[in-house]
Amino acid sequence: MPQIFALADVNAMYCACESVFDPRLRGRAVVVASNNDGCAVARNQQAKALGVKMGQPIFELKDLMENHGLVVCSSNYALYGDMSFRFMQVLAECAPRVIPYSIDEAFMDLTGINTVVSFEDFGVQVKAKVAQWTGLPICVGISTSPTLSKLANHGAKKYPATKGVVDLTDRDRQRKLLSLVPVSEIWGIGSRISKRLEELGIKNGLQLADADPKWIRKHFSVVVERTVRELNGIPCHDDLLEVGAAKKQILTSKSFGTPVTQLATMLAAVTTHATRAAEKLRGERREAGFLSVFMSTSRYADGERYANQQGLTLPFPTADTREIVRHAVKLARTLWRDGYRYNKAGIMLSDFREPGACQSDFFNPIEDTDRAKGLMSTLDRINSISGKGSVKFGREFHKDRSWQMRRGNLSPAYTTRWADIPVVKC
DNA sequence: TCTGGGGTCCTAGGACCC
DNA sequence: TCTGGGGTCCTAGGACCC
Known part of the structure; x- marks a missing residue:
């Protein structure tokens, strides 16, 4: 039985989190700024339509804010982190194995699930459940390798007719979508490599999928070679799918x-x-x-x-x-x-x-003794x-606090601070 | 005035050893 | 006078991702 992967990913996650709790934002162009309100790190569909670019400095958006109703929110990681946790919990209710990949996306192992429900119906159900339980809009892409499920997700986002769910397990459908996608859109192919690929005549996903892996390895690296294999439905991302991999x-x-x-x-x-x-x-x-x-x-x-x-x-x-x-x-x-x-x-x-x-240094002034560890865990407990x-x-x-973050337009911690919980007045 | 933060993996080259 | 080749470990830097 071939392995099947799904990728579930929240659309414009940070903007969506802000909109869930602030109905005034719905239907409006919304951007979330990086730390210090420096540049745009998330933008919703309406903001994209206004021409806001990823990473664009906020000070360049002044005209759009004043004359086109663009809303800029400071980043509120307490809120996004908590919403992410809820999103992952819903996924865990739906699939036997969920591997969170970033704050707004997770892979799911769907191998064999189609004996119970079609892949597409599964995606539709997950999407509905996440919407109902968290208020977040997601897209789901399903295919035979992580890179192809990323591609499927990309298709689900790009083509409204899919209603946010794409089953890309069929080889002919894979090739069709690959042929429509520029090589720079393939997961793992960044700006440098896509430029070099284009110079060599590889311009879309299908041309990359059909390239000889050995030749790719010679001209690029083992990383790009793996991407080629993934595009042909051979999963190569075992590293990614290890649960609870330790940080380095x-x-x-x-x-x-x-x-x-x-x-x-x-x-x-x-x-x-x-x-x-x-x-x-x-x-x-x-x-x-x-x-x-x-x-x-x-x-x-x-x-x-x-x-x-x-x-x-x-x-x-x-x-x-x-x-x-x-x-x-x-x-x-x-x-x-x-x-x-x-x-x-x-x-x-x-x-x-x-x-x-590792044995601690006998002569060091602060030994990592049980006492020191006790102190640190007490500290962590009090702070938590x-x-x-x-x-x-x-x-x-230190009295000079000016180095700290600027967050001029911070939303409340709706889900993680008692005083900030929204109140519904009747 | 004002341009993010946090990660991963791979490769090349130098130091060192036998 | 002649001065090899292979292995390991470490680090810096490149490329990518969200």
């Missing part, structure tokens, strides 16, 4: 609300990022062996650009916020140069191990019960 790195970084020119402010920001990264690391139940810190000035600013990063192998693997902050601050001091207007900083943790997999940041480290209290 954790990165926290943000551009600043306003440029940073003082070392103390920078250290406060780095401390906050390091604290956040350590929390994520403990959430993964891992310890990190390597840490790196980076800072830079804006790509777009006039004058000399400064961008630098430095890494450090930790004396012993740890998930202790105090250790991680201490080393991060040390690195940040060595990276710092006076006289620049920094617009971004961040920290990356990697080289993960299981806790206790009483709200993020209830207990903080000293340097985070």
Whole structure:
């Protein structure tokens, strides 16, 4: 029995989440901005029709906001994260195996399900259930490899006649749709590779599917070769389908609300990022062996650009916020140069191990003892019960808060904060 | 004035070893 | 004087994704 994959994906997820709780947005052009209200990261159908581009700076949208009714929302990740969780739960009710792939999409293993219900009917039912239980509009694509189910989903979005569900298990239908799709639309083929493919005469999906995998490997890489095989219905994404695959790195970084020119402010920001990264690391139940810190000035600013990063192998693997902050601050001091207007900083943790997999250094001042671990888990528990940041480290209290995010048009945390739950008045 | 953040995988090249 | 070839590990950087 051939393996069958479905991809369910929320249409313009962030915009949809905003619209679910704010009826005034329905029917209007809506854009959700990145952190700092910097650029557009999600746009609904109406916003696309107005010509808003993915990644377009918000300041360029002023005219559309003033004269064409475009609404710009600040990003509200507490809301999107919670809605994503609900969406995944509905999928889990429908299919035996669900593999979340990103905040707004998940693969489902439908192998053999057509002995009970046709693939298309299955898709229609999932779509209806997600709409009923979460209010989110989705599309479903079904086919014989993850890449083809992505293609099917693309078709479901693009052609309204499909009503948002495409069963692409039939080989002739696959070839038909492939021939209509530019090669740059195929999952895994980005702008660089599609440009080179086009130069070699491969312009649409079907031409790529019919290319010789060996030749592709020689001219490109094993990644593109796998895509070719996937387009022929041979699943090659076993990596993707591993449930609960462990993370390999954790990165926290943000551009600043306003440029940073003082070392103390920078250290406060780095401390906050390091604290956040350590929390994520403990959430993964891992310890990190390597840490790196980076800072830079804006790509777009006039004058000399400064961008630098430095890494450090930790004396012993740890998930202790105090250790991680201490080393991060040390690195940040060595990276710092006076006289620049920094617009971004961040920290990356990697080289993960299981806790206790490595002997800690006997002579180190802060041993990863049970006491230290107890302290960290108590800290995490307090912050999870009483709200993020209830207990903080000293340097985070630096008086200059200007580096923090700008979110001028933030919606309420409708689903994750008691005070923000919508009230229906009769 | 204002241009995101967080990930993955693969490859090439250098250092080092035998 | 002559100075190989194969393996591993690490890191930086490229390309992709949402």
